[in-house]
Amino acid sequence: MSTTVADSVTSESRSVWSRRTGALVGALSAIVALAVAELLAVVLPGKPSPIVGIANQVINLTPAGIRESLISAVGTADKPILSAGIVAVILLLGAVIGLRFRDSARAAWPVYLILGLVVGLIAGAATARVWSSVIVGLVGGAAGWATLALLLRVTVNAVRDESGNVRLQPEPALARRTFLIASAGVTGAALAGIAVLSAVRSQSLQAVESARDALRLPTPARRAPAVPAGAGVDVPDMPPPVTPNDAFYRIDTALVPPTVNVAGWTLTVGGKVDQPFELSYPELMSMPQVEHYVTLACVSNPVGGDLVGNALWQGVPLRALLEKAGVADGAQQIVAESVDGFTAAFPITAALDGRDAMVAVGMNGVPLPVNHGFPARLVVPGLYGYVSATKWLREIRLTTFAEEVGFWIPRGWVADGTIEAASRIDVPTDGATVPVGDVTVAGRAWHQRVPVGAVEISVDAGPWQPAQLASSMGVDTWRLWSWKWPAAVGGHELRVRMIDANGRVQSPAVRQPGPGASSGYQSIVVDVS
Ligand SMILES: Nc1nc2c(c(=O)[nH]1)N[C@H]1C(S)=C(S)[C@@H](COP(=O)(O)O)O[C@H]1N2
Numbered sequence: 001m002s003t004t005v006a007d008s009v010t011s012e013s014r015s016v017w018s019r020r021t022g023a024l025v026g027a028l029s030a031i032v033a034l035a036v037a038e039l040l041a042v043v044l045p046g047k048p049s050p051i052v053g054i055a056n057q058v059i060n061l062t063p064a065g066i067r068e069s070l071i072s073a074v075g076t077a078d079k080p081i082l083s084a085g086i087v088a089v090i091l092l093l094g095a096v097i098g099l100r101f102r103d104s105a106r107a108a109w110p111v112y113l114i115l116g117l118v119v120g121l122i123a124g125a126a127t128a129r130v131w132s133s134v135i136v137g138l139v140g141g142a143a144g145w146a147t148l149a150l151l152l153r154v155t156v157n158a159v160r161d162e163s164g165n166v167r168l169q170p171e172p173a174l175a176r177r178t179f180l181i182a183s184a185g186v187t188g189a190a191l192a193g194i195a196v197l198s199a200v201r202s203q204s205l206q207a208v209e210s211a212r213d214a215l216r217l218p219t220p221a222r223r224a225p226a227v228p229a230g231a232g233v234d235v236p237d238m239p240p241p242v243t244p245n246d247a248f249y250r251i252d253t254a255l256v257p258p259t260v261n262v263a264g265w266t267l268t269v270g271g272k273v274d275q276p277f278e279l280s281y282p283e284l285m286s287m288p289q290v291e292h293y294v295t296l297a298c299v300s301n302p303v304g305g306d307l308v309g310n311a312l313w314q315g316v317p318l319r320a321l322l323e324k325a326g327v328a329d330g331a332q333q334i335v336a337e338s339v340d341g342f343t344a345a346f347p348i349t350a351a352l353d354g355r356d357a358m359v360a361v362g363m364n365g366v367p368l369p370v371n372h373g374f375p376a377r378l379v380v381p382g383l384y385g386y387v388s389a390t391k392w393l394r395e396i397r398l399t400t401f402a403e404e405v406g407f408w409i410p411r412g413w414v415a416d417g418t419i420e421a422a423s424r425i426d427v428p429t430d431g432a433t434v435p436v437g438d439v440t441v442a443g444r445a446w447h448q449r450v451p452v453g454a455v456e457i458s459v460d461a462g463p464w465q466p467a468q469l470a471s472s473m474g475v476d477t478w479r480l481w482s483w484k485w486p487a488a489v490g491g492h493e494l495r496v497r498m499i500d501a502n503g504r505v506q507s508p509a510v511r512q513p514g515p516g517a518s519s520g521y522q523s524i525v526v527d528v529s
């Protein structure tokens with residue numbers, strides 16, 4: 001199809017104006033499509049936000065090579081970057097479509113339809129309500145197409161001559177002005193849409209936060225022993241023995257932490273049980289609760305890493321829930337599923353062998369924070385979070401090992417998530433300069449379910465020397481330690497290792513995280529002057 005050029009404009013300048021206009025209008029149509037889709041998502045069942053859905057799929061489908069960095073990235077600062085990347089790709093797509101269809105906006109509708117359908121399908125594929133997501137995609141696509149057609153119409157006046165060729169009859173001055181006004185209108189509307197959307201989001205978070213603020217934890221039937229006075233190490237920059245909630249590491253696949261309304265929330269216990277049941281939040285809260293200090297650790301923690309925290313957890317023993325349901329013959333594992341579709345799976349024995357596995361409702365004396373799984377999550381001492389610690393818990397089901405595996409297992413992590421012995425140096429930090437003389441070295445060591453027996457330090461590959469252990473808080477928590485180092489001038493290498501109460505030395509084999517936990521001794525270099 002050839003285009004003839006309007007008389008008043010040179011071929012050069014018209015083509016520049018038109019290409020740029022096409023791309024710009026296309027990008028604007030994408031903004032409108034996204035804004036409309038996100039707004040609609042708020043009111044549809046399952047709130048199928050295209051951006052959140054696609055981001056979750058990106059996380060789910062990430063290949064093994066970069067998964068390890070992503071698993072620690074998700075839950076932290078990289079999620080907004082992921083969303084921004086998705087928005088950028090959609091804007092770019094819009095610009096390309098605008099460029100291509102700038103002379104025939106009407107004909108672009110199948111492209112918007114197909115894109116809307118594809119986005120809806122991708123974003124909804126891993127959720128319970130694909131149709132809801134597809135509707136959002138299609139409506140967004142329709143809004144995008146309408147925007148393109150409308151804006152191009154006010155910009156250039158395309159007519160067909162007798163031979164079927166498209167003649168463009170722009171009136172540049174008018175078109176430019178109309179275009180600017182129309183674009184400003186569209187951008188304004190899109191921004192207003194986004195503002196409404198984020199207001200709705202923050203309102204639902206606020207609603208959950210205020211419902212949470214009004215809750216009081218019941219007095220546990222069994223209290224945890226008080227933290228001994230000597231459980232800490234009195235050194236500047238050394239973390240406290242119990243991690244405050246706002247300093248506790250956060251790891252999950254959720255782009256936006258689920259905001260669960262306790263009024264409509266239930267916990268289902270089912271699968272291979274004699275008597276499946278469902279509990280409301282008040283019903284769960286009315287069951288006898290226990291309190292226990294447990295150090296939670298992430299399998300993707302690198303050697304010397306900080307993806308570990310220690311809290312006082314309060315909740316209903318998992319054993320009590322299993323006894324209420326009655327474990328049926330053939331049941332082997334517990335699968336815990338969250339409201340956002342994450343699953344963790346671990347052997348039933350971990351709930352019945354006497355350790356304090358629980359459905360936790362409290363963290364350090366307050367109801368679980370939203371980021372850490374409100375209203376309920378699992379905590380299983382001795383197992384990494386990815387196989388056990390489901391946040392925003394919705395269902396517990398008993399299955400066989402063959403029937404099902406947890407979320408991370410098909411993505412390349414081992415099914416046995418038993419925590420391994422680990423230790424780290426907190427002070428001084430790697431690369432620090434310290435004054436010559438007595439330097440206090442301090443850190444933490446953990447091997448949940450097995451008491452820490454000793455922590456040892458080696459300077460410049462010299463003999464291992466015993467550190468002083470702070471008081472124990474129990475068998476499932478880390479132990480803080482310190483060591484007085486008579487430091488001589490120069491650069492020195494410090495290494496740390498722990499030995500458990502059974503005399504087993506932490507593994508020296510150097511391994512990165514994935515498919516199992518990392519291992520090897522942390523080593524830091526300190527400059528003494
Ligand atoms: N719903 C849900 N629960 C989850 C996860 C998740 O991605 N989604 N990640 C798990 C992992 S890998 C870890 S290490 C712990 C971290 O718990 P925290 O964020 O409270 O520290 O949560 C676990 N529970």
Ligand SMILES: [Mo]
Pocket residue numbers: 251297298299300384385386
């Ligand atoms: Mo984790």
